[in-house]
Amino acid sequence: MAVFNRVTIVGLGLIGGSLGMAIKRRRLAKTVVGYSRKSATLRAASRRGAIDAGTTNLRAAVRDAEFIIVATPVDAIVPLARQAARWCRRGAILTDVGSAKSRVVHSLERSLPRHVSFVGAHPLAGSERRGIEAASKELFKGSICILTRTPRTNARALRAVARLWKPLVRQVVMMSPQRHDQLLATTSHLPHLLAYCVAGSTSRSSLRLAPRSFLDVTRIAKSDPDLWDDIFLSNRVEVIRAFDRFDRQWHMLRKLLAGSRRTELRRFLASAKTKRDTLDA
Amino acid sequence: MAVFNRVTIVGLGLIGGSLGMAIKRRRLAKTVVGYSRKSATLRAASRRGAIDAGTTNLRAAVRDAEFIIVATPVDAIVPLARQAARWCRRGAILTDVGSAKSRVVHSLERSLPRHVSFVGAHPLAGSERRGIEAASKELFKGSICILTRTPRTNARALRAVARLWKPLVRQVVMMSPQRHDQLLATTSHLPHLLAYCVAGSTSRSSLRLAPRSFLDVTRIAKSDPDLWDDIFLSNRVEVIRAFDRFDRQWHMLRKLLAGSRRTELRRFLASAKTKRDTLDA
Numbered sequence: 270m271a272v273f274n275r276v277t278i279v280g281l282g283l284i285g286g287s288l289g290m291a292i293k294r295r296r297l298a299k300t301v302v303g304y305s306r307k308s309a310t311l312r313a314a315s316r317r318g319a320i321d322a323g324t325t326n327l328r329a330a331v332r333d334a335e336f337i338i339v340a341t342p343v344d345a346i347v348p349l350a351r352q353a354a355r356w357c358r359r360g361a362i363l364t365d366v367g368s369a370k371s372r373v374v375h376s377l378e379r380s381l382p383r384h385v386s387f388v389g390a391h392p393l394a395g396s397e398r399r400g401i402e403a404a405s406k407e408l409f410k411g412s413i414c415i416l417t418r419t420p421r422t423n424a425r426a427l428r429a430v431a432r433l434w435k436p437l438v439r440q441v442v443m444m445s446p447q448r449h450d451q452l453l454a455t456t457s458h459l460p461h462l463l464a465y466c467v468a469g470s471t472s473r474s475s476l477r478l479a480p481r482s483f484l485d486v487t488r489i490a491k492s493d494p495d496l497w498d499d500i501f502l503s504n505r506v507e508v509i510r511a512f513d514r515f516d517r518q519w520h521m522l523r524k525l526l527a528g529s530r531r532t533e534l535r536r537f538l539a540s541a542k543t544k545r546d547t548l549d550a
Numbered sequence: 551m552a553v554f555n556r557v558t559i560v561g562l563g564l565i566g567g568s569l570g571m572a573i574k575r576r577r578l579a580k581t582v583v584g585y586s587r588k589s590a591t592l593r594a595a596s597r598r599g600a601i602d603a604g605t606t607n608l609r610a611a612v613r614d615a616e617f618i619i620v621a622t623p624v625d626a627i628v629p630l631a632r633q634a635a636r637w638c639r640r641g642a643i644l645t646d647v648g649s650a651k652s653r654v655v656h657s658l659e660r661s662l663p664r665h666v667s668f669v670g671a672h673p674l675a676g677s678e679r680r681g682i683e684a685a686s687k688e689l690f691k692g693s694i695c696i697l698t699r700t701p702r703t704n705a706r707a708l709r710a711v712a713r714l715w716k717p718l719v720r721q722v723v724m725m726s727p728q729r730h731d732q733l734l735a736t737t738s739h740l741p742h743l744l745a746y747c748v749a750g751s752t753s754r755s756s757l758r759l760a761p762r763s764f765l766d767v768t769r770i771a772k773s774d775p776d777l778w779d780d781i782f783l784s785n786r787v788e789v790i791r792a793f794d795r796f797d798r799q800w801h802m803l804r805k806l807l808a809g810s811r812r813t814e815l816r817r818f819l820a821s822a823k824t825k826r827d828t829l830d831a
Contacts, residue, residue, distance in 0.1 A: 393759070393761040393762075394761070394762075395761075395762075395763075412761070412762075413759055413761075415759075442759065452756055452759060455752055455753075455756050456752065456756050456757075456759065456760045456761060456764045457761050457763055457764060459748070460748060460763050460764050460766075460767040460768075461763060462803060463744055463748065463767065463800075464763075464767060464822075465803075465818070465819050465822040465823070466796065466799050466800050466803055466822070467740070467741060467744065467796065468822040468823070468825050468826040469799060469818055469819075469821055469822030469825065470795060470796050470798075470799040470800075471736055471737065471825070472736075473825065473828075475733055475736050475737050476737075476825060476828065476829060478674070478694055478696075478723065478733060478737065479737045479829060480674040480675070480676075480693070480694075480737060480738050481674075481675075481676075481693075482676075482738055482741050482742060482745075482770045483737045483738060483741050484829060484830070485741075485766055485767070485769050485770060486741040486744065486745060486766070486767055486770065487741075487826050487829075488766050488826075489763045489766060489767065490822050490823055490825075490826040491823055491826050491827055491830075492823070493823075494816050494819035494820040494823055495816070497819055498812055498815050498816040498819060501807060501815065502807070502810055502812060502815070505807055505808075505810065508807060509804065509807055509808055512804055512807070514751060515747065515748065515751050516800075517751075518747050518750060518751040519744075519747050519751075519797075522743060522746075522747055523790065523793055526782060526783070526786055526789060526790055526793075527786075527790060529783055529786065531779055531783060534779050534782065534783070535775050535776070535779040537746070537750055538746050538750075538775035538778055538779060539775040540750055541745075541746040541747070541749040541750030541771050542746070542749070542771055542772055542773070542774075542775055544749050544750065544752070544754065544757060544771075545749040545768050545769075545771040545772050546772055547754075547757070548757060548760060548765060548768075549765075549772075
C-alpha cells in the first residue's frame with residue numbers, strides 16, 4: 270500500500286530521476302509528479318518510468334503534493350524550496366537531497382512559512398555521471414541516507430521523510446546539519462577535491478601511462494564541476510577544516526620521507542591499511 | 551615454440567607467481583624454475599601452475615638459467631641479483647619487476663660481473679592483495695611494461711627482455727630509469743601516499759559512514775605497507791618532487807576555496823575532469 274498520496278520531485282537529474290524510479294518501483298506513492306524547467310527532461314523521465322506526470326509549472330507541480338523533494342544542485346535548493354513553499358498546501362513536507370546541509374537547513378528553517386515543514390536529507394549515493402539518462406532505480410541500494418535533525422525540526426515531518434527513505438537504502442541515520450557537513454567534508458568533499466587535484470596536476474604525457482591505481486584514485490574527478498563547485502563552496506568552512514587536518518598528516522608524511530624515517534613511515538602506512546581494511550568486511 | 555630454454559623466477563609473490571603462470575600459459579619457456587626461501591611457497595607455486603620446478607637453493611635455481619627474473623620487494627633486488635650473478639652462466643640475462651628503478655639499475659650496472667647483463671623492467675600491474683595465492687595469469691593483461699634503457703644497457707639483453715614481455719602486456723615502453731621514476735612518482739607513488747594519508751587521517755567514527763567515493767580513493771591504502779615503504783623510500787627524491795608539485799596546486803585550491811573564488815575553482819575542476827575523461831576512452 271502506498272505510504273504517500275502524491276510526491277513531487279523538483280529536479281529530475283541523476284538523483285531526482287533515480288528517486289522517482291525507486292519510489293515507483295516500491296509503490297511508496299500513489300502518484301509521483303515531476304517538475305523540470307525543460308519539457309525534454311520531463312519526457313525522458315516519463316519514458317524511464319521515473320514520474321507519473323510532469324510539468325514545467327512549479328505551482329502546478331507542488332500545489333496538491335503532501336511531500337516535495339527538491340533534487341537540484343545545492344545552490345538552487347533554497348530559492349526553489351522558498352518559491353515552492355508559497356504554493357504548498359498546509360502540512361506539506363519539503364525535503365532535499367543535497368550534499369551540504371548547514372546553510373540550506375538553517376536558511377530554510379528561518380524563512381519558510383509555518384504551514385510547511387522542511388527536513389534535510391542526503392542519500393550517500395551518486396555517480397560521476399549525471400542527468401536523467403544515468404538514473405537507476407538501484408542507485409540507493411545498500412547506501413546510507415542521512416537526515417538532519419535540529420531543535421526546530423518537526424517530528425512528524427522527520428518520521429515521514431524517514432518512512433520514505435527506509436525502504437530504499439541500507440540505513441537511515443539522523444544527525445545535526447553541522448555533524449553531517451563535518452562528516453561529508455572528510456569522507457566525500459576532501460576526497461573529491463584530492464581526486465580533482467591529482468588529475469589536474471598531472472601532465473598529459475604522464476597520464477598516458479597511468480596505472481590502474483591512478484584511475485581508481487581519480488575516478489571521481491570525472492564528477493560534474495558545476496555540481497562540485499557548489500558543494501565545496503556551500504560547505505567551505507568544513508572543507509577547509511578537513512583540508513587542514515589532512516594537510517598536517519600529509520606534511521608529516523613528507524617529513525618521514527625526507528628523513529628516510531622508515532619505522533615511523535611503515536607504522537603510519539600500516540595503521541592506515543588497518544583502518545581501510547575494516548571497510549570492506 | 552618456446553622463446554627461452556630455462557627461465558628462473560626469484561621470489562614467488564603476486565608478481566613472480568603471476569609471471570610464472572603467464573609464461574607457462576604462453577609457453578614462452580621450456581622450463582620455469584622458481585626460487586623461494588620457503589618450501590611452502592614453492593609447493594603453492596607448483597600447485598598453482600606457476601613453476602615447473604622449485605628450489606630453496608639460489609645457486610641451484612640460477613646456475614643453468616639463461617634468464618633470471620628477480621621478483622622480490624624493491625629492497626631485496628640488488629643483494630639477490632648480486633648473489634645470483636656469482637652463479638650465473640656466461641651470457642645470462644638478469645631482470646627485475648621493481649616499482650622504483652634508478653637506484654637498482656645504477657647499482658647493478660656498476661656492480662654485476664661482466665658475464666651477465668641486467669635490464670630493469672616494471673610491469674604496471676598489481677593488486678592490493680599479495681602472495682602466490684593472489685597470483686593470476688591474467689594480471690598483466692592490458693597493462694604496460696616499462697623497460698629501462700641506459701648507455702650501459704646491453705642491446706641483446708634489452709631485446710630479450712622485450713621479447714618476454716611483449717606477449718604478456720598491451721604495450722612495452724622503454725625509457726631511462728630516471729624518467730621511469732619521475733613518471734611513477736606522479737602516477738603511482740603519490741596516489742598511493744595520498745590514499746594512505748586519507749585513510750590514516752580519517753577518524754573511525756567517520757569511516758563507518760564512508761560513501762563509495764571514499765572507498766575508491768582509498769582502495770590502494772590496502773596495499774602492503776612492507777612493500778610500499780620500500781617503494782616510497784627507494785624513490786624518495788622523485789616522490790618528494792611529485793609531492794611538492796602536487797602541493798602547490800593543492801594549496802592553490804585551498805586559496806580558491808577560502809576566497810570563494812568560484813570561477814577559478816570551477817575552471818580548475820573542469821580542466822581536471824577533461825584530463826581524467828580522456829583516460830577511459
